[in-house]
Amino acid sequence: MNHAIEVENLTKYYPSAGLRQAQPNGSGQAFLAVDHINFTVEQGEIFGFLGPNGAGKTTTQRMLTTLLTPTEGRILINGHDLARDSYPAKRQLGLVPEESNVYTELTAWDNLMFTASIYRVPRSERAKRAQELLETFGLWEKRAVKTENFSKGMRRRLSIAMAIIHKPSLLFLDEPTPGLDVQSIRAIWELIRRMNAEGTTVFITTHQIEEANQLCGRVAIISRGKIAAIDTPERLKANFRRVQSVEVALEPPEGSESSGGLPGLESLPGVTTQVKVGDKMRLYTEDPSALLPRLIQYAESHALRIVSLNTLGPSLEDVFLEITGGQVGVVGNETQEEKPARRGMGGRK
Amino acid sequence: MNQWIERIKDEWAQAWTVAVKDVRVYYLRPGMIMFGFLMPFFMFFSFSVRRELGAAEGVARLLALAVFFTAGAAGPFIIPTERRIGTYDRLLAAPMSLLTLLLGKTAVGAFFAIAVSIVALLAGLLFFGATILQPGLLAAGILLGAFSFSTLGLAFGSMPTTNPGDVQMPSTLLRWGLLFISGVFIPLGEMAPVARAIAYLSPLTYAQDVMNHAVLGSGLINPWLDLSVLALSGVLLLWPSIKMHQRARVLGR
Numbered sequence: 001m002n003h004a005i006e007v008e009n010l011t012k013y014y015p016s017a018g019l020r021q022a023q024p025n026g027s028g029q030a031f032l033a034v035d036h037i038n039f040t041v042e043q044g045e046i047f048g049f050l051g052p053n054g055a056g057k058t059t060t061q062r063m064l065t066t067l068l069t070p071t072e073g074r075i076l077i078n079g080h081d082l083a084r085d086s087y088p089a090k091r092q093l094g095l096v097p098e099e100s101n102v103y104t105e106l107t108a109w110d111n112l113m114f115t116a117s118i119y120r121v122p123r124s125e126r127a128k129r130a131q132e133l134l135e136t137f138g139l140w141e142k143r144a145v146k147t148e149n150f151s152k153g154m155r156r157r158l159s160i161a162m163a164i165i166h167k168p169s170l171l172f173l174d175e176p177t178p179g180l181d182v183q184s185i186r187a188i189w190e191l192i193r194r195m196n197a198e199g200t201t202v203f204i205t206t207h208q209i210e211e212a213n214q215l216c217g218r219v220a221i222i223s224r225g226k227i228a229a230i231d232t233p234e235r236l237k238a239n240f241r242r243v244q245s246v247e248v249a250l251e252p253p254e255g256s257e258s259s260g261g262l263p264g265l266e267s268l269p270g271v272t273t274q275v276k277v278g279d280k281m282r283l284y285t286e287d288p289s290a291l292l293p294r295l296i297q298y299a300e301s302h303a304l305r306i307v308s309l310n311t312l313g314p315s316l317e318d319v320f321l322e323i324t325g326g327q328v329g330v331v332g333n334e335t336q337e338e339k340p341a342r343r344g345m346g347g348r349k
Numbered sequence: 350m351n352q353w354i355e356r357i358k359d360e361w362a363q364a365w366t367v368a369v370k371d372v373r374v375y376y377l378r379p380g381m382i383m384f385g386f387l388m389p390f391f392m393f394f395s396f397s398v399r400r401e402l403g404a405a406e407g408v409a410r411l412l413a414l415a416v417f418f419t420a421g422a423a424g425p426f427i428i429p430t431e432r433r434i435g436t437y438d439r440l441l442a443a444p445m446s447l448l449t450l451l452l453g454k455t456a457v458g459a460f461f462a463i464a465v466s467i468v469a470l471l472a473g474l475l476f477f478g479a480t481i482l483q484p485g486l487l488a489a490g491i492l493l494g495a496f497s498f499s500t501l502g503l504a505f506g507s508m509p510t511t512n513p514g515d516v517q518m519p520s521t522l523l524r525w526g527l528l529f530i531s532g533v534f535i536p537l538g539e540m541a542p543v544a545r546a547i548a549y550l551s552p553l554t555y556a557q558d559v560m561n562h563a564v565l566g567s568g569l570i571n572p573w574l575d576l577s578v579l580a581l582s583g584v585l586l587l588w589p590s591i592k593m594h595q596r597a598r599v600l601g602r
Contacts, residue, residue, distance in 0.1 A: 014601055062601065065442050069598040090444035101435035105374045117366040118443045120359050162439070 002079035004170050004201040005041035005064060010034055010073035012059050033059040035225035036073070043078075043169075046192065046202040048216030050209065052324050056225040057205045058098065058174055064203070065095050065172055077170065091119075094168030098175045100159040104148035108139050108158050111147060112165055119166035126165075133161040136191065153184040160188065164195065171195065174205045189215060209317045219316075223324040236319045243318040246288050248295055249280040249307035262302075268294050280308070288312075360449040367440065367453030372460060375427050380513065384521075385422030385461055389414040389469070392528070405480070408473030409560040412466055413533055416491055417553050419465040420498035421524055423458030424506030425516040432602065433511040451503060451590050455583075458499030459492075466491045479564065486572055487563035493576050494556040497583035500590070501552070507590040509597035527551040532558065537569040552582045 013030040034056040041047040051057045062068035064075055066086045075082040077089035102111050112130040121129065134140040137157040147155060156176070164171060173192070177185045192215055196202050206212055212219045213233050220230040229236060250262060265281060266274040270291045273284040285291045288311040299306050375381055393411045402410075431437035440450055470487075473479040481487055505520035528534075530544075531553035537545055548554045559575035562568040568575070 012601075015599070059601070067438055067441055067598065068601050069595070087444055087446075090442065093442065095438070095442045097435055097438055099435040101439050103370070103374055103436060106370075110373075114366065114370050115439070118363055118440070118445070120362070120444070 002043070003040040003076065004043045004045065004078060005039075005047075005203065006074075006076040007037060007039050007060075007064070008074040010037050010060065010063060010075065011071045012056075012063060012068065013071045032225055034063070034070075037222070037225075037227045039220055039227060039230055041201060041203060043201050044196070044199060045218065046196050046204065046216050048212035048219035049203065049205045049222065050207065050212050050219050050320060051222035052207060055222045055324070057207070057222055060222070061172055061174055061203070061205045065093060066090060091166075092169045094163040094166070094171040096160050096163045096171070096173045096176060100152070100155040102147045102150075102155050102158050102162065105146060107144050107146055108134060108150070109143040111158060111162055115162040116165045121166050129165050129167075133165060137161050137187070153180050156180060156184065157188070160191070164200075168200065170201045170203065172203045172205070175207070176204065177206075177208060177211060185211075209315075209320055213316045221320060221323050228323045229319075233316050237314045237316060240314040240319045240322055243284060243314040243322060244286065244288050245282045245284045245312045246291050246295065247277065247280050247282045247308075247310045247312055249309075250299055250302075250304040251307055252304060262304075265298065268298060270294070282312070360445055363443070363445040364449045364453035364456065367450060368456035368460065371423070371427055371454065371457040375423070375430075375457070376461065378426070380426045380517075381422055381461070384426065384517070385419045386465055388422070389418040389465065392418065404473065404477035405564050407477060408470065408479040409557070409564040410533060411469045411473065412487075412491065412560045412564070413494070413553065413557040414528075415465045415469045416462045416494040416556055417498050417528065418524070420458040420462035420495045421502035421505075421520065423461055423499065424454060424502030424504070425520040426506070426513050427457065428454065428503070428506035429508075429510055429513040429516050433513075447591060447594055448587070451507075451587055451594075454506070455496065455499045455503055455587075458502050459495035462495035462499065463491055466495070481564055482566040483563040486559060489576055490556060490559035490563055490572075490579070493579035493583065494552075494559070497552050497556075497579040497586070500583045500586035504586050504589045504593070507593035507597075509593060509600050509602040511602065527553050530554075532569075552579060555579055 011032075012034040013032050015030050037056075037060065049057050049060065059068065063070050064077070064082075066082055066089070070083075078092055080086070080089040082089055102108075103114070106114065109130060112133065113126060116126040116130065130143075131140065134143050137160070139154060139158060139161070142150070142154065147158060150158065160173075160176070163173075171192075176188055176192075180188070189211070192202055192204075202215075204212065204215060216233065218230060218232050219236065221228045221236075231239075262281060265271070265283065268283070268291065270285045270287055271283045272286070275282045275284070283291065283295075292309070292311070295309070296306070298304075389411070393407075393414050428437065431440070441447075443450075470481075474481075501524075502520065505516045505523075508516050510516060528551075530547050531551040532540065532545075532548050533553060535544075537548060537554065537558065540548060555570065555575040555578045558568040558570045559572050559579070562572045562575070
C-alpha cells in the first residue's frame with residue numbers, strides 16, 4: 001500500500017533579497033526554513049504537524065501542496081512524485097489554508113459551485129454536494145448571501161467546505177481553528193473525525209497543541225526547520241516523565257489573613273520548577289508520589305488548608321515545550337483548551 | 350488518447366470557469382473601472398479634442414486605445430489582489446496546468462477589452478456616423494489585440510508581489526511608453542524613418558494599423574502581418590508570466 005505522503009530529504013531555502021537563487025551550501029545568504037526532513041503519513045491517518053511560529057510548518061505544507069518549490073528532496077503524494085507530475089496528486093488533494101480564502105463578492109453557493117467546477121466534480125453532483133455541505137456546516141440558510149457579510153467562523157466553515165467538495169482522499173488543513181468560538185472549533189473537529197472515519201487522510205498543521213492532542217493519531221514536532229520528534233501523542237508524553245507535576249491549591253484557614261505567598265514550596269525535595277497557574281501552584285517533579293506527603297506536611301506546618309491536589313502527567317504542551325526549547329512553566333501558555341492529563345487524586349479535598 | 354482528450358476538455362472548462370468567476374468578482378471593482386474603462390476614453394479625449402479628426406479616424410483610434418488599455422488592466426490588478434487575500438493559492442493548488450490558469454486570466458482582460466470596444470464602436474457608429482468597411486477584419490483585430498494586450502498585462506500581474514500598486518506603476522509606465530512610440534497619435538506615414546522603426550516595436554502600432562484598415566480602408570502595414578504580430582506577441586508574452594510564476598513558487602510569494 002502506498003503512503004499517503006512520503007517525504008524524503010525535503011529542504012527549503014528562501015533566497016535573500018537580491019539573490020536570484022537560494023544558496024543551499026550554507027553561504028549565509030539564504031534563509032533555511034526546512035532542513036532535510038523525512039517522514040511518512042499513512043493512508044487513513046490524522047497526522048499533526050506541530051511547531052512554534054516560524055518553525056517551518058507552513059513552508060512544509062506549501063511544498064506538499066505544490067504551492068512552493070522545494071530546494072531539495074522528494075515528495076510523493078499517494079505514490080505520485082510532485083516534481084514529475086503533480087496533476088494526479090492535485091486531483092486527490094484538498095487544501096484549507098490558514099486564511100479563509102473565499103471570494104467575498106460571491107455567495108456561499110457560488111463559491112462552492114466555482115470550486116466544484118475547478119475540481120471537475122460531475123455537473124450532476126455539484127448541487128447535491130453543495131447542499132449537503134452547506135447543511136452540514138450550518139450555512140444552508142445563508143447560501144444566497146455574499147460572503148463579505150459572513151463572520152470569521154462562517155467563512156472558515158465555507159473555506160473547509162470548498163476544500164472538500166471534490167471528496168479529496170488527502171486533506172491539508174493549515175491552522176484550522178485559531179480565533180474561532182468553541183462551537184465552531186468543536187464542529188470542525190467533529191467534521192475532521194467524520195471525514196477520517198470515511199477514509200480521508202488528514203494532515204493538520206497547527207500550533208494549537210490541544211487540537212493535535214484531540215485529533216491526531218501521530219504528530220511530528222518541527223523546530224527550527226528540523227523534525228524533532230514523531231510519534232503518537234501518548235508515546236511522546238510517556239517519554240517525558242520528567243515533566244510530571246503536582247498541582248495544589250492552598251489557602252489559609254477561614255478567618256485568618258493570607259500572607260500572600262507560599263514560601264519554601266519550590267525548595268521542597270524533588271521539585272524542579274514551580275509555576276503559578278491561576279489560584280493554584282504547579283510543581284514539576286520526576287516523582288509525584290514522593291512529593292505528595294511532603295506537600296501535605298508543608299500544608300500542615302504552615303497551617304494551610306488543601307483546597308485541591310492533583311497529580312498531572314506530562315501534557316503534549318509540556319512535551320512540545322521541552323522539544324522546541326521553551327522552558328516548561330516559563331513559556332507555559334496555559335490555555336483553556338490545554339489541560340494536562342489528570343490522574344489520581346483529582347478534585348476537592 | 351481518450352485520457353488526453355478528457356484532460357484537454359477539463360482544462361478548457363477550468364480556464365472558462367476562472368474567467369467567468371473573475372468577470373463576476375472584478376469587473377465592477379473601482380481599479381478595473383478606472384484603469385480599464387475610463388482610461389482609454391480619457392486618453393482619447395486628451396489627445397483628440399480640438400484636433401481635426403474625422404469620425405472614422407476617431408473611431409479607429411478609440412478602438413485601438415480601448416483594446417490596449419482595457420485588456421491590460423485586468424492582470425496587474427487581479428493577480429496581486431488574489432495573492433494578497435489568498436484566493437490565488439486555491440487556483441494554483443487546483444488540478445489544472447499553469448497555462449490553463451494563465452489563459453483563463455488572459456480571457457478576463459480580453460473579454461473586458463472586447464466589451465469596452467463594442468461600447469466604443471457603438472458610440473462611434475451612433476453618435477459620429479462612422480462606418481466600418483471591413484467588419485471581419487475589425488473583429489479579428491479586436492480579438493487578437495485583446496489577447497495580445499491582455500497577456501502583456503498578465504506578464505506584469507505575474508510579478509511575485511501581493512501589492513497591486515507594485516505592479517500597476519511599472520505596467521502603466523510601459524504601456525504609456527508603448528502608446529507614445531506607436532502610431533496612434535501620429536500616423537505611421539507621417540513619422541520620420543527612425544521614429545517609424547521604433548513604432549514597429551510597439552504591438553499597439555499593429556493594432557492601430559489593423560483598425561485603420563477595417564475602419565478607414567487603408568493602413569501602412571499588411572493587415573495579415575498586423576494580425577500575425579498581435580497573435581505572436583500574445584503567445585510570446587505568456588512566457589514571462591510562466592517564468593515569473595515559477596519564480597514566485599521558489600520565493601514563496
